[in-house]
């Protein structure tokens with residue numbers, strides 16, 4: 001069963017469609033017939049040779065008839081051969097059958113003289129005949145294999161004929177020969193079947209490949225017809241050999257003229273002249289092509305008329321049957337829109353939209369590129385700059401004016417920038433500049449001054465005269481730092497110190513600044529634990545009504561009892577707490593403590609608590625205050641909150657709302673350090689305040705006030721405040737003469753070392769008792785000279 005199935009498989013293609021079966025038949029027919037002119041000639045030649053050599057052993061007539069029969073059949077085969085050559089003619093089953101019969105008849109005719117002659121011949125002639133017959137069986141099996149029926153009939157007829165001849169000879173050697181002949185014939189038959197099977201499967205594989213090729217062709221056609229992409233194909237030297245219509249269209253050329261042109265050459269030729277980027281992009285494509293490795297989305301520029309377009313090319317190398325590189329095949333698509341969007345995105349990502357300068361990200365990248373980590377780098381100078389009065393302009397004259405000021409700064413600095421230098425706006429009113437090169441201290445400072453000078457000329461924005469003032473910090477690489485991050489830190493520390501030194505100043509980084517910066521960092525970390533460890537405490541400084549001599553309130557002032565460094569004043573850690581945001585939880589703690597403490601005091605004494613701008617801007621402020629009051633059960637009107645101008649300026653409408661919220665609670669709001677800011681009293685009027693605290697700088701100036709300038713200012717402040725229904729408290733009163741001067745100006749509430757320094761909590765009750773009793777050193781000192789009052 002299995003053998004018959006196997007034989008069937010060798011003879012016919014399994015599961016083949018009729019079309020395929022017909023194709024196989026045609027190929028079998030053509031393959032078997034292609035040698036027919038030679039085999040027929042050989043067969044006829046053998047027949048004639050046999051007839052002429054052995055005609056004496058038979059009758060010549062028989063020999064002639066025999067030869068003629070063979071010639072006739074062979075002629076019929078030649079007719080079949082000619083039929084097979086007719087183009088497009090499909091072979092039918094009948095053609096194959098006829099061919100098989102022709103082969104069978106010729107084989108039978110050729111076997112006849114063997115049967116007839118072999119027993120009569122001498123040994124030599126027998127050997128000759130056996131050899132010729134074996135050769136005929138082998139050649140036929142090989143040549144006729146594509147049509148297995150023909151091959152099998154041929155082998156069988158000749159094999160059977162020769163076997164009969166050997167039996168007729170009837171000798172021991174011939175019996176052995178017979179066995180060998182049978183084995184040989186069977187082997188030949190199997191060879192015929194195997195070759196036929198191989199032939200059929202080859203034709204089937206070819207058919208499949210052809211079909212796939214057709215499908216791929218159809219798909220490609222469809223792809224080119226419907227998609228915006230196109231196909232391209234080049235030879236090994238990069239010359240186009242497949243030029244799709246779409247590619248020709250995209251290049252604005254005729255497809256016929258493009259074949260054979262170099263792809264890169266064509267792209268280059270679209271440009272009258274190439275920019276550096278365009279050149280680089282085309283060079284990159286050339287590199288890819290030289291690399292002979294598949295690549296994806298290589299973007300190249302193309303000039304279509306006056307329109308610069310971008311293509312993304314994706315391709316695979318083509319290899320021939322010996323795996324040798326023979327060209328490229330790929331797809332191209334027009335990605336101009338994506339490219340334009342990318343360029344715009346890059347521009348947005350790397351440039352400041354307001355000034356057109358590089359932004360922080362781009363600047364950072366440039367600095368990091370100039371100072372590669374662990375790599376060699378060229379010396380350079382980093383300048384960072386911060387505008388001193390931007391906030392004031394922005395807040396008092398509006399954001400539009402602020403923006404114009406920022407643009408003006410960029411406009412003035414841009415002409416100073418030389419080759420290889422990078423100017424950026426890092427954000428807000430912060431600018432930075434990279435200047436490659438090595439500079440001495442003096443050169444650095446004069447460069448910084450040069451920048452400040454460029455800004456110094458007043459500018460007019462919407463007819464308003466504005467002075468641009470800035471502070472500059474400088475640091476050099478590798479002298480001060482070798483990494484971008486460290487260099488930024490150094491320049492920032494220098495900027496910090498320039499601001500500290502009174503603004504409109506240039507400072508070059510030095511080691512001392514570094515030590516300060518490190519100190520700030522250690523404070524930052526330690527402050528995180530100070531609250532948990534209970535290292536914070538409040539001292540209270542009394543505020544006195546000099547007319548009644550009564551204590552009206554205490555201002556809560558924060559201290560940090562540091563493990564190693566002793567008692568630290570707030571100036572050493574509050575700015576840092578503000579930077580880190582720690583001020584919010586610390587401020588909440590202060591509020592709670594101050595309210596609890598105030599509960600221990602007589603009812604008419606209030607507690608004043610300082611709020612930093614960061615705290616004031618926090619949404620949770622009113623809630624925290626309400627909480628502190630409720631927890632301590634303190635009446636809100638005994639709480640005064642001291643805020644600074646910077647709190648009002650940062651978000652004026654938000655500030656107005658917060659103040660209203662605090663006043664709705666019943667608390668009072670005082671403006672601390674009044675006179676040090678930029679705001680006019682008229683501007684401050686718009687906030688519902690209760691009190692102004694005159695900054696201690698004014699109080700101190702009263703002592704050295706030869707021209708009476710400070711007195712005039714303080715008097716004006718007090719009068720205006722009174723007119724606006726605001727109370728005034730003078731801060732920093734240290735001497736009896738200050739007290740006296742202020743009192744004559746109409747200021748009755750005062751605070752300062754003249755009355756008392758800030759007092760630790762545990763000493764407050766003693767202080768109050770002494771004050772009340774009219775005893776105590778402080779009281780005596782404060783009011784000891786009634787004549788002076």
Ligand code: C2E
Pocket residue numbers: 541556557558569570571574587590610611612642672673696731732733734751752753754758
């Ligand atoms: P401030 O609100 O202006 O506080 C008054 C400062 O002046 C206190 O310094 C006080 O000790 C000092 N002072 C009082 N009388 C005199 C005087 O006659 N002469 C002189 N030269 N100075 C006097 P302190 O306690 O070092 O506080 C400094 C600043 O720290 C405060 O200035 C305030 O702005 C801030 N601060 C203090 N405690 C807190 C707090 O709990 N929270 C917030 N956010 N800031 C606080």
Ligand code: CA
Pocket residue numbers: 555610642672
């Ligand atoms: Ca204060």
Ligand code: CA
Pocket residue numbers: 672673693695696731
């Ligand atoms: Ca103050």
